[in-house]
Structures are given as C-alpha cells and as structure tokens.
Amino acid sequence: MNKILQEHLPEICGAAIGLLLAFCFLGLGFFKTIFVIVLLVLGFLAGHYWPLLKSLVSKQQQH
Secondary structure, three states, rough: OOHHHHOOHHHHHHHOOOHHHHHHHHHHHHHHHHHHHHHHHHHOOOOOOOHHHHHHHHHHHHH
C-alpha cells in the first residue's frame, strides 16, 4: 500500500484538490471560489515573503 501511495502521490493530491474545488464551486459559486483562491494565494505569498519583509523593515528602522 505504501509503495502504491508513494508512486501515485501527485495524482492522489491532484484528485483531492480537484474534489475540494468541485465542492467549493458547488457550495459557494464561481466568483466566491475564485475570491477564496485569490486570498489563499495572497496569504501564501505574504507568509512566504514575511521573513524578507521583516528584515527589510528592521534594516529601514536602523537607518
């Protein structure tokens, strides 16, 4: 079972994401789902670049 899971993990993850998106489209509607996806991407980017922004702000305050 582990071997099958390891070999097909991208397909399983893709199917799970597709199922989640389908439920969101059915439950929320198209535009609300797109809005949630945009906010998710913005939150991801903010979290990803937070250390960089934090270091830039601290350098700016030192000058």
